[in-house]
Amino acid sequence: MSEAVDAAPVTLVTGGSSGIGGAVARQLLAQGERVAVTGRSAERLAEFAKGAGEQPGELLTFPGDAAEAGDVQAAVDGTLSAFGRLDGVVANAGFATSGTLADGDPDEWRAMLLTNVLGPALLVRAALPALKESRGRIVLVGSVAGFVHTPGNLYGVTKWAVTGLAENTRLMVTGDGVGVTLVAPGRVETPFWEASGRELPEGALLSAEHIADSVVWALGQPEGVDVNTLTVRPVGQPV
Numbered sequence: 001m002s003e004a005v006d007a008a009p010v011t012l013v014t015g016g017s018s019g020i021g022g023a024v025a026r027q028l029l030a031q032g033e034r035v036a037v038t039g040r041s042a043e044r045l046a047e048f049a050k051g052a053g054e055q056p057g058e059l060l061t062f063p064g065d066a067a068e069a070g071d072v073q074a075a076v077d078g079t080l081s082a083f084g085r086l087d088g089v090v091a092n093a094g095f096a097t098s099g100t101l102a103d104g105d106p107d108e109w110r111a112m113l114l115t116n117v118l119g120p121a122l123l124v125r126a127a128l129p130a131l132k133e134s135r136g137r138i139v140l141v142g143s144v145a146g147f148v149h150t151p152g153n154l155y156g157v158t159k160w161a162v163t164g165l166a167e168n169t170r171l172m173v174t175g176d177g178v179g180v181t182l183v184a185p186g187r188v189e190t191p192f193w194e195a196s197g198r199e200l201p202e203g204a205l206l207s208a209e210h211i212a213d214s215v216v217w218a219l220g221q222p223e224g225v226d227v228n229t230l231t232v233r234p235v236g237q238p239v
Helices: 019-030 042-051 069-083 106-134 154-176 192-196 208-219
Strands: 010-013 034-039 059-063 088-091 137-141 179-185 229-232
Touching: 010 019, 010 069, 019 034, 019 208, 034 042, 034 069, 042 059, 059 069, 069 106, 088 106, 088 208, 106 137, 106 154, 137 154, 137 208, 154 179, 179 208, 208 229
Parallel strands: 010 034, 010 088, 034 059, 088 137, 137 179, 179 229
Antiparallel strands: none
């Protein structure tokens, strides 16, 4: 591997085999950076790597559960072992369940709460020592649902938690030179809707690439600049 490649920034993206995470990984790779992505399905990760052109010296994949501390730590350690550094992490893994507090499935709630809330916290914990060394960046993918209330929406509650996690994390690490950005998308056309059993909302929609633009921009801010909150809605989405 050349010195130029060795100097390329390294970013770890959770839930990176499709949707927003996949779009972020592709954009970073296109910029000549090195990327590690995680996901629950080894098969989907392999399909993503194939679609990204494999890039064995620049792309790593780690099957695992974003809500399992051992899996998250293994992905961080594997990235550091292969690439020698870590400059950014993107906590993107998450999903929604169908139904509301009145009629949803409590077993599904548990998995959603663990993935959406515990998952980002585990990533911050595992990556922080390396990010302090690189004076790197943390990006948490939240949601507009983390700023507004909707009837019986437990998914929204998890994203309110991510909104709080972003600021609490920033207060903890700002003295270490680590930047923290919350990217809060509005309505985005991704596999999220099908996976959650929800109908795609009517009206204008963003693409995963639109949100990836914001994530990559946040990761690429110059040293000393800390952009904390980006709310990205399609034009025409009122709330």
